[in-house]
Amino acid sequence: EVVLTQSPDILSLSPGEGATLSCRASQSVSSSWLAWYQQKPGQAPRLLIYATSTRASGIPDRFSGSGSGTDFTLTISKLEPEDFAVYFCQQYADLPPVFTFGPGTKVEI
Amino acid sequence: QITLKESGPALVKPTQTLTLTCTFSGFSLSTFGVGVGWIRQPPGKALEWLAITYWDGDQRYNWSLHSRLTITPDTSKNQVALTMTNMDPVDTATYYCARGTWSSFDSWGPGTLVTVSS
Numbered sequence: 489e490v491v492l493t494q495s496p497d498i499l500s501l502s503p504g505e506g507a508t509l510s511c512r513a514s515q516s517v518s519s520s521w522l523a524w525y526q527q528k529p530g531q532a533p534r535l536l537i538y539a540t541s542t543r544a545s546g547i548p549d550r551f552s553g554s555g556s557g558t559d560f561t562l563t564i565s566k567l568e569p570e571d572f573a574v575y576f577c578q579q580y581a582d583l584p585p586v587f588t589f590g591p592g593t594k595v596e597i
Numbered sequence: 598q599i600t601l602k603e604s605g606p607a608l609v610k611p612t613q614t615l616t617l618t619c620t621f622s623g624f625s626l627s628t629f630g631v632g633v634g635w636i637r638q639p640p641g642k643a644l645e646w647l648a649i650t651y652w653d654g655d656q657r658y659n660w661s662l663h664s665r666l667t668i669t670p671d672t673s674k675n676q677v678a679l680t681m682t683n684m685d686p687v688d689t690a691t692y693y694c695a696r697g698t699w700s701s702f703d704s705w706g707p708g709t710l711v712t713v714s715s
Contacts, residue, residue: 489660523701525644532693532705533644544703576644580700585657587634587646587702 490515490579492590499595507564509593511577516557521580524553524562527592528573536575537562564595572597599623601633601694601706608712615681615711619694623704626672628652632697633677635668637690638708645690649697650677684713 491514501507511522519540525533535544537553540560550565564571577590605617619633626633634649648658648668658666667680677694691710695702 521700525702532695532708533702534705535701535703538698538701538703578644578701584660585649586659587636587649587700589636589644589646591643 489586490517490581490588492577492579492588494575494577494590494593496593497591499593500597501567501595502597503567503569505567507562507567507571507595509562509564509575509595511555511560511562511590513558513560513579517560517579517581519556522553522555522560523578523580524551525576525578526571526573527576533576567595571595599696599704601696601704603692603694603706603709605692605709605711607710608714609684610715611685611713613684615679615684615688617679617681617692617694617709617711619677619679619706621675621677621694621696621706624696626650626652626670626675626677630699633670634695634697634702635677635679636693636695636702637688638693639687639690642690647681647692648679651697686713689713 495510522540524537527533541553574592601621632649632651635647650670665682669678691708693708695705
């Protein structure tokens with residue numbers, strides 16, 4: 489089973505700065521099956537990126553995803569106040585079918 | 598507009614069976630490639646996928662919990678139920694249902710907090 493680790497645990501930044509979040513898999517993951525979510529306190533997760541680099545509907549272009557194999561990155565180009573949240577990566581494997589989430593990175597002011 | 602909403606008891610006792618219902622609108626579970634899944638999140642912790650049911654009737658479970666889980670779709674009512682047996686305090690969590698599209702979940706319900714306590 490694939491295990492996802494995310495780094496850093498906490499990222500302390502200011503509005504306007506850029507953020508780079510890392511997601512590392514214990515074994516190679518298909519680029520088609522890596523997603524990123526944003527979760528704010530008291531809210532459900534929101535899909536940001538799927539298939540490594542495709543933004544979900546309505547997601548602003550300051551969010552971008554990249555990577556391949558075991559190393560994936562979520563980049564936020566210029567942090568807006570509403571971007572301070574927890575970010576989870578998630579991978580899918582089909583044999584057997586399983587969805588695995590990473591532990592999350594908190595982006596705080 | 599796609600919406601999902603979870604319903605069920607807020608409190609269950611240890612060893613009891615939990616049944617949650619997800620009621621959705623704005624899409625059909627009969628559409629090719631669509632699924633409805635359940636994911637939970639203990640307070641302050643990470644997300645854990647539990648189960649998913651697909652447009653073609655296929656159902657998949659988290660291997661570590663599969664003996665306790667049953668997912669049941671009702672396409673006529675636009676509902677998907679999740680049953681989890683033998684509840685334990687470690688199962689205390691917010692339970693989410695979400696629409697699955699191949700390899701990710703693109704729409705989520707607001708979640709329902711389930712506390713397991715005697």
